[in-house]
Amino acid sequence: MSLWETLGKLDWTPFLLSFKLAGATTLILFFLALPLAWRLSRSSSRGKPLIEALTALPIVLPPSVLGFYLLWGLSAQSPLGAFFEETLGMKLVFSFPGLVVASCLYSFPFMLQPLQSGFEGLDRRMIEASYLAGKGSWQTLWRIALPNIKPSLVTALIVTFAHTVGEFGVVLMVGGSIPGETRVASVAIYELVETMDYATAHIYSAVLLLLSFGVLLGVFVFNRRQKRKHGGFR
Template sequence: MSGLDWTPFWISFKLAATTTAILFLLALPVAWWLSRTRWRFKPLFEALFALPIVLPPSVLGFYLLWAFAGSSPLGAFLKETLGVELAFSFTGLVVASCFYSFSFMLQPLQGGFESLNPRMLEASYLAGKGPWQTLWRVALPNIKPSLLTALVVTFAHTVGEFGVVLMVGGSIPGETRVASVAIYEMVETMDYRSAHLYSAILLGLSFAVLLFVYLFNQRQKRKLGVW
């Protein structure tokens, strides 16, 4: 363990934490709106947001890489105007991960909001609270299991990303070489010992994260008298 290079894990965890924080702020108002609206085009937006779940990561990664490249209109604009290059950079990984993991944050939050008792929200409005006050002070505190699931699953899912991060970020040591990419390269070079070690760490982490979520949700159900 003393010779283990922890840098790919550090980059993976840094990427996951940054992505999770950004997506919470982005997905929260969208989930709240989707849970409340009855707009007839709502399914169109739900399908669009859920697309990364079924879309092959390499496809999404390819289009993002094309969009981020300096030869594309977006890539050229960012480079010339802001001096930002997203392709093969950690910033690009964050943006790509936000696209890829958005639905994993959105859907648990939306499901939690939709499960709330409408009378609870109506009482909040009658008490003089606006939509945002109702969201932060009433809705969020009452969907703790869904909130935890959204945060933890988004973090874990981002740690395990491969196709998108490889396409967009490549494998630059110390910058974009995340743990999943490192494992792939170890297998390519037949360094199976290191690949086993890295994989075991990610396997243990994934199991621990899921176990924590299920135990927390079970505890919440017992408190509410569901069991």
């Protein structure tokens, strides 16, 4: 059987679910992290390190620990899970909506930190000039600050998307492996290895490997061009 015939017979549903999850997570996190990143970049309060530490926890916290607390927090035994199930009729554990909630928490720092870093690197005189021109904080954010941090913005969006596609521990604990519902690509690879279907696992893994490399290459190329455009290289 040729490679193309093998690819044609593969189940691509896990990848479609992964991309759907990554797209939803990236979109939600952009609107959640943007105002916080802007606020933190302008803040010098004593509570800033505490907020930064809390939002960065998913980077260093073992996925199994975060997954355990999310599994409990989203279950019907918790106030939040009970509210969604009884009031909205939505089950969060072992469901796609639960995966979105878990992914948003797990990927939050990957959206927040590049945006905050970009805002902190802006020339404060440009921001002050916007305020002197009568523009409010939101107008300054959307019309002045955001268009001037394109490398950080692209990095935040693309890395968040790619990181969500590659999630494993958290999504497995919260969503399990329900075909067509929560069985994303990373979980599918794990199950293929367990069943010793190494040939298919190789193909699935190669797709994620190429995707990850392409994403990182695109980010670096874009940022390099932006630096050249603004005189970053001599």
